[in-house]
Each structure stands twice: as C-alpha cells, then as structure tokens.
Amino acid sequence: DSGVTQTPKHLITATGQRVTLRCSPRSGDLSVYWYQQSLDQGLQFLIQYYNGEERAKGNILERFSAQQFPDLHSELNLSSLELGDSALYFCASSTSKSSYEQYFGPGTRLTVT
Amino acid sequence: ILNVEQSPQSLHVQEGDSTNFTCSFPSSNFYALHWYRWETAKSPKALFVMTLNGDEKKKGRISATLNTKEGYSYLYIKGSQPEDSATYLCAFHNDYKLSFGAGTTVTVRA
Numbered sequence A: 001d002s003g004v005t006q007t008p009k010h011l012i013t014a015t016g017q018r019v020t021l022r023c024s025p026r027s028g029d030l031s032v033y034w035y036q037q038s039l040d041q042g043l044q045f046l047i048q049y050y051n052g053e054e055r056a057k058g059n060i061l062e063r064f065s066a067q068q069f070p071d072l073h074s075e076l077n078l079s080s081l082e083l084g085d086s087a088l089y090f091c092a093s094s095t096s097k098s099s100y101e102q103y104f105g106p107g108t109r110l111t112v113t
Numbered sequence B: 001i002l003n004v005e006q007s008p009q010s011l012h013v014q015e016g017d018s019t020n021f022t023c024s025f026p027s028s029n030f031y032a033l034h035w036y037r038w039e040t041a042k043s044p045k046a047l048f049v050m051t052l053n054g055d056e057k058k059k060g061r062i063s064a065t066l067n068t069k070e071g072y073s074y075l076y077i078k079g080s081q082p083e084d085s086a087t088y089l090c091a092f093h094n095d096y097k098l099s100f101g102a103g104t105t106v107t108v109r110a
Helices: none
Strands: A005-007 A010-013 A019-024 A031-037 A043-050 A053-057 A064-068 A074-078 A087-094 A108-112 B005-007 B010-014 B019-024 B032-038 B045-050 B056-059 B062-067 B072-077 B086-093 B098-100 B104-109
Touching: A005 A087, A010 A019, A019 A087, A019 A108, A031 A074, A043 A064, A043 A074, A043 B098, A074 A087, B005 B086, B010 B019, B019 B104, B032 B072, B045 B056, B045 B062, B072 B086
Parallel strands: A010 A108, B010 B104
Antiparallel strands: A005 A019, A019 A074, A031 A043, A031 A087, A043 A053, A064 A074, A087 A108, B005 B019, B019 B072, B032 B045, B032 B086, B056 B062, B062 B072, B086 B098, B086 B104
C-alpha cells in the first residue's frame, strides 16, 4: 500500500457526461500527479500540482481539468466524455515539486459507454 | 513527445535464469531515469531512481545501470523467481515531468 488513495475504484458512465476523480496523497506529500493509461498507450502524464498550484501540464485535453485543495487532495474533472476517454487514471504523489520518487495510487477505472 | 523505448516488449524466463532488458531515452535535458515495477491489478511501484552517468543500483536480485551519454539503461534480474513476473516500466525524467516507456512484461515460468 503506497499511502495514496483514489476514489472511486471503478466508474461507468455515458458519453457526454462529466465525472470527478478524487485523489488523496501520502501524508506529507505536496505534489500530486495525474496519469492516464489507455489500452493502446503507456502511462501518459496529464498534469501536476504542487502545494495547491499547477506546476506542469502534459497531454491533458481541454475537456479535462484538475485542482488541488488546501488539504492537498486533488480532483480530476473529465467532461463531455467520449468513448476514447475510457482508461485507468492514476494519481501519484511525491514530497517535492521535482517528482523525484512518485508513489502511485490504485487507480480509477473509467468506462465510458 | 519524448521518445522512451523499452525492449523487448515481453519476455519469458525460466525460473532460476537471469535476464535483462533495455530502456532507451533522449540523451538531452536529462534529469533522472526511473524504473517502476507494475504487477497485474496493482499500481506501479518505484524500484530505482538514477541520476548520474554510470550509476548502478541494486535491490535484492534486481539491479540497473545507466548510460546518460548514449541514452540507455539496463535492468537485470538475477535468478528469476515467479514473483518477479510483472511489467517493468522505465520513465525519463526531464525538468518537469516523467515520460514512461510502454514497459517490458516479464513472465517467469516455474
């Protein structure tokens, strides 16, 4: 157990809908990262927050957004969902802003039908 | 998009045999090279973070080497055991993000 928690574990929703994925980092970790793992692709970095502020952006679609709250938990919002958004979404955390060693949560499996 | 390649994509090893596989990455803007172990139905777990050219790291029967000048890293498993079966991911770390390879899936046959 990495100490990073993600909810929900599974999510099934329809195209066009909006969902929110939640992540709580390890105690003391200030950085949170979001990744997407699709069937045909490796882990794709989406976005990083450090202590409440956006630090780095990867291949994140405009339909997706994230934030990190004062208690350091983070939410990833996915809107206007498409079939291709079906994937495993991981959150990871680290102590520093430089992602030196990241601890991954168990992931949220999103299925868009 | 940073090109991080791992080969082979998969390999089968007899229990007790040793094996190794490769990660190649851009040799510019290097910050660190990470290795993760990802078991089925679990989340990736960090094995090594390597920063210096010529670095060698070891954890039990698993070790890794790093060549930043030519842009490659090897992961070695000595005396493979069934519990070593997993996908091994490498990730190239430039100044702000990790770019992951597709992984090498290792299956150890008893």
